[in-house]
Amino acid sequence: MGRNDSAMTTPDAPAAATLPPDAPARSDAAPAPALVINGVNHSYGARRALIDVDFTVAPASFTALLGLNGAGKSTLFSLITRLFGIQSGQISIFGHDIGRAPGEALRLLGVVFQPRTLDLDLSVMQNLLYHAALHGIGRRDARLRADEVLERIGLADRASSKVRDLSGGQMRRLEIARALLHRPRLLLLDEATVGLDVKARADILAHVRQLVTEQGIGVLWATHLFDEIVGSDSLVILHQGRVLARGDVATILAKAGAHDVNSAFMRLTGAQSGSLAP
């Protein structure tokens, strides 16, 4: 099934496709999308993990990337973060092509990976300072920013604690704080609430939504949990490496003829795989 006959398009998708590959956002034109994924394919040997993936994330928006385990979400994140080379297609962050101008693109990107990437033997502050150094932020400025983000996530009193001694929820909050330290304009979170209790999940989700409304950060939130998606979100449904639907939640529900995201997902993936059960 080709992408055009299966996916529901967002209004900004055609505009994104006409952007020059490595041109930065211009102030006199419409602002560049935070993220453009354009015709991306990826294979592991003979197995195709991503097939003609297309979608955009607007600045100051919350976009949920919904898919079952194995849908290709982490592969897509690895491509966006340049951990994997792009085999075909194009990815740009605020107009900077990740293949041609990776430094400029990654500078605007904050990322929270699915596995923990904190250094457990270093303190909370040391982890933040290390991340700041990797972005070329000087020690004095880094310390000020670190104090600020720790205050915001409620870990100011744990600055000198070893990361190993934090709870799972605190580690996740710290990872989000770390991802924001260099003040990115796009934040990627890959299954950021997996393994956390209900309250920690809710806190983190609320915190990230607050970043969208208060700081204007574009967020791509990969998840397999339907209850993390609300009506005001943009939604991309990824299944077996293909984008089955993209757009705002209401449009997707209407086109799928479903009353909630769960039902819409079942219908869309059922049509795709021949089974209603995910």
Add this chain to the structure above:
Amino acid sequence: MSSTTANARPAGFSFAEYLTCLNGIVWREALRFLHQRERFVSALVRPLVWLFIFAAGFRQVLGISIIPPYETYILYEVYIAPGLMAMIQLFNGMQSSLSMVYDREMGNMRTLLVSPLPRGYLLFCKLLAGTAVSLLQVYAFLVIAWFWDITPPPIGYLTVLPALILSGLMLGALGMLISSGIKQLENFAGVMNFVIFPMFFASSALYPLWRVQEGSPMLYYVCQWNPFTHAVELIRFALYGKIDWISLAVVGGCTAVFMIGAILAYDPSRGLARRGPAGGET
């Protein structure tokens, strides 16, 4: 919006940003080393065991004739000291590569690889950081060795520094190159058997090459082709304020080759992509 204005900046990176990044990586490596006291102790105990026990036992068996850079007869302990210094760096290089494999399995490596600075530069910083840690160990060894009558000329402590940096980079780059090919932490034991021990024993670290040639011409040629031999000789000569030009050329060339290999091996299209995402991810 503060985040937007913060990123309205010229393309590229300033010298200060590169330097900050280097400082950060070296600082993190040093912190990790200091947190692992057992690593520091074992890094010192290993060469000291060779010095105090092996050399003491063999000093009566292995006579050392006058060979450059020495200008007189020397004790066996004095002869093997540069080899033991290189051994510290060899183990440290492999330890660094083990740490990279561990970081990759634990996910920490992603923090480094998603930095906006050029990936080749990041890996070079990582190498420099590992080398800096090895220098701490080597100088700690030299201090202890001084009490064991291994007393190179005072200027030697300074002149050996560039040689140690170069050999540290070469062995670190070799370790990095090896680590890029290791898929699991458990496979690292093979490195011990197939890299560290052959490199160390088939070199001039424990016995002069003319002695090796007498015993086995074939082994002599192997030793001559072994870059570790040249690292040992570079250090040996530098410790006495001299330069072994052939060793300098070999170590310099090998450093470049290993480093380019390591950087290419960590290229996303040739490294991580071949393995796919980490377990459990999709």
